[in-house]
Amino acid sequence: MDEVKVIEIKKSIFAENDKDADDLRKELKTRGVYLLNLMSSPGSGKTTTLVRTINLLKDKIRIAVMEADIDSDVDAVKIKEATGIKSIQLHTGGMCHLDAGMTRQGLDNLPLGDVDLVVLENVGNLVCPAEFDTGSCRNAMILSVPEGDDKPLKYPLMFSVCDVVLINKTDVLPYFDFDMDKCREYIHMRNPEAKVFPVCAKTGEGVDVFAEWLLGEVRTWKK
Amino acid sequence: MDEVKVIEIKKSIFAENDKDADDLRKELKTRGVYLLNLMSSPGSGKTTTLVRTINLLKDKIRIAVMEADIDSDVDAVKIKEATGIKSIQLHTGGMCHLDAGMTRQGLDNLPLGDVDLVVLENVGNLVCPAEFDTGSCRNAMILSVPEGDDKPLKYPLMFSVCDVVLINKTDVLPYFDFDMDKCREYIHMRNPEAKVFPVCAKTGEGVDVFAEWLLGEVRTWKK
Numbered sequence: 001m002d003e004v005k006v007i008e009i010k011k012s013i014f015a016e017n018d019k020d021a022d023d024l025r026k027e028l029k030t031r032g033v034y035l036l037n038l039m040s041s042p043g044s045g046k047t048t049t050l051v052r053t054i055n056l057l058k059d060k061i062r063i064a065v066m067e068a069d070i071d072s073d074v075d076a077v078k079i080k081e082a083t084g085i086k087s088i089q090l091h092t093g094g095m096c097h098l099d100a101g102m103t104r105q106g107l108d109n110l111p112l113g114d115v116d117l118v119v120l121e122n123v124g125n126l127v128c129p130a131e132f133d134t135g136s137c138r139n140a141m142i143l144s145v146p147e148g149d150d151k152p153l154k155y156p157l158m159f160s161v162c163d164v165v166l167i168n169k170t171d172v173l174p175y176f177d178f179d180m181d182k183c184r185e186y187i188h189m190r191n192p193e194a195k196v197f198p199v200c201a202k203t204g205e206g207v208d209v210f211a212e213w214l215l216g217e218v219r220t221w222k223k
Numbered sequence: 224m225d226e227v228k229v230i231e232i233k234k235s236i237f238a239e240n241d242k243d244a245d246d247l248r249k250e251l252k253t254r255g256v257y258l259l260n261l262m263s264s265p266g267s268g269k270t271t272t273l274v275r276t277i278n279l280l281k282d283k284i285r286i287a288v289m290e291a292d293i294d295s296d297v298d299a300v301k302i303k304e305a306t307g308i309k310s311i312q313l314h315t316g317g318m319c320h321l322d323a324g325m326t327r328q329g330l331d332n333l334p335l336g337d338v339d340l341v342v343l344e345n346v347g348n349l350v351c352p353a354e355f356d357t358g359s360c361r362n363a364m365i366l367s368v369p370e371g372d373d374k375p376l377k378y379p380l381m382f383s384v385c386d387v388v389l390i391n392k393t394d395v396l397p398y399f400d401f402d403m404d405k406c407r408e409y410i411h412m413r414n415p416e417a418k419v420f421p422v423c424a425k426t427g428e429g430v431d432v433f434a435e436w437l438l439g440e441v442r443t444w445k446k
Binding site: 041042043044069070072074094096123124125126127128131144146147148150151153154155156157169171172175176 | 264265266267292293295297317319346347348349350351354367369370371373374376377378379380392394395398399
């Protein structure tokens with residue numbers, strides 16, 4: 001397997017995370033770097049979706065990925081092998097989320113002058129990551145069909161803070177009681193402005209629509 | 224819908240959670256009440272599995288359920304409607320886990336003199352709940368097939384602290400790349416003693432084997 005850089009993230013010393021996140025966002029704007037914070041439950045397909053998205057965009061913009069994980073580096077290796085782009089692993093040492101200070105530690109290990117888009121794959125968790133602004137330009141999350149259409153009712157904050165919700169694993173819709181219309185309705189109860197993209201990372205279906213949206217976001221940010 | 228009792232749980236004031244958990248476990252032993260702490264990702268099927276298990280056991284032992292959730296009470300209502308047993312909802316107010324003090328607050332709202340088994344359905348999260356001993360007799364977790372067989376590699380602590388792992392949604396095995404043997408191997412890397420039960424809560428397949436194990440546990444505890 002390819003070797004990837006693994007960074008041991010320390011708990012942030014900044015007490016005021018919101019201020020630190022705003023400062024980071026301003027710095028990224030100045031440098032023309034767009035940061036997407038991608039969240040989800042464990043096993044919803046973040047890494048596979050990312051691989052598809054990156055392969056659609058990597059000839060148009062320069063992309064890097066930061067994979068947050070408690071312990072392993074399987075995701076960073078997978079991204080690097082499947083896309084060839086710069087990918088680093090952030091070890092959170094058991095921490096259940098990333099804040100702006102921790103995100104900054106990761107960014108310091110990327111060649112930001114050569115990057116247009118950084119995707120932060122947050123820890124697989126629908127609770128804690130929603131509570132901390134990472135300094136990203138946008139928050140996105142993936143809800144997979146097998147998890148059920150009621151998740152916006154149970155994890156309200158996560159769905160409130162996300163600008164984009166990808167509904168993944170649409171290929172298994174016939175085998176689960178998942179009502180797409182009801183799910184959209186629940187998502188919009190939490191955030192009326194949220195964009196919802198049904199995708200199937202396994203087959204690639206729908207990922208192009210999300211990739212097109214992301215490309216537009218990055219280009220607008222860099223203006 | 225049936226009304227269920229909803230308890231707003233406050234953050235525990237006990238600094239020494241491990242000691243408090245041990246004290247709680249001793250008290251439960253004295254009272255002949257077995258507490259099972261059930262953990263999983265969001266959407267892995269905890270509530271459906273519980274309904275099946277309770278319906279297999281409720282004529283043999285007296286059961287109560289405490290449903291921990293950030294905000295909603297859909298799970299407690301579902302349990303009550305589908306099984307008729309005593310079910311209460313614990314609102315964690317955004318907290319991502321339960322500790323022993325919070326568990327005790329829930330138990331104080333149950334008629335423990337009339338109960339043999341209490342199941343605590345923890346917050347859907349593979350990270351934080353693993354870090355806090357709730358005072359339960361055993362920790363169990365559910366991993367569902369769509370989440371992937373690699374989860375023990377990514378969430379090591381959760382699999383280390385669990386005595387039992389239920390592998391749920393076996394009915395959709397044909398549609399996912401999930402290697403049951405590999406998954407068992409990864410689980411046993413984290414905890415060589417862990418019992419692994421493949422189940423399908425939707426059809427009921429395999430749930431009887433888990434229920435039988437649980438019945439034996441409760442009877443041994445009460446001796």
